[in-house]
Amino acid sequence: MEVLKKIKGHVLNxxxxxxxxxxxxxxxxxxxxxxxDLLEVTPGNLDSHLRALEKEGYVELRKAIMDRPRTIVVVTxxxxxxxxxxxxxxxxxxxxxxxx
Numbered sequence: 001m002e003v004l005k006k007i008k009g010h011v012l013n014x015x016x017x018x019x020x021x022x023x024x025x026x027x028x029x030x031x032x033x034x035x036x037d038l039l040e041v042t043p044g045n046l047d048s049h050l051r052a053l054e055k056e057g058y059v060e061l062r063k064a065i066m067d068r069p070r071t072i073v074v075v076t077x078x079x080x081x082x083x084x085x086x087x088x089x090x091x092x093x094x095x096x097x098x099x100x
Contacts (some may be wrong), residue, residue, distance in 0.1 A: 011056045012086045016041060016049045021058060021083040024075035032071035058082060 012018045019039050024030060036046050050073060053059045058079030062072045 010086060011052055011058070012083065014049070016045070017053055018086075020049060020053065020073070021075070021079060022087075024059065024073065025080060025083055029072055029074040032073060035073060053079070056082075 012021060016039055020035060023035065023038060032043075032046065032050075035050075036043060039046065041049075050059060050061060054061055056078075057076055060074045060076055062074060064070050064072050
């Protein structure tokens with residue numbers, strides 16, 4: 001299946017990273033703590049996934065001073081575009097499977 005080749009090794013081919021991006025597509029941005037609670041991961045685990053997404057240009061990590069310093073995760077234009085493409089590939093994969 002050609003679609004499997006396209007998604008294999010993709011940065012979003014991880015449920016935590018995909019969850020981050022799907023949430024950010026709907027919200028635009030999120031606090032680190034909100035993502036951690038939503039995805040039920042440790043701070044170190046979330047940081048690792050966010051760094052992978054940041055390296056690919058999918059998100060930007062910004063510091064904000066509220067009641068205390070906080071990390072805000074913002075989806076980039078590239079992140080929106082690439083996540084939509086990845087989801088389209090998954091949709092295509094499901095359609096291929098349904099043929100059998």
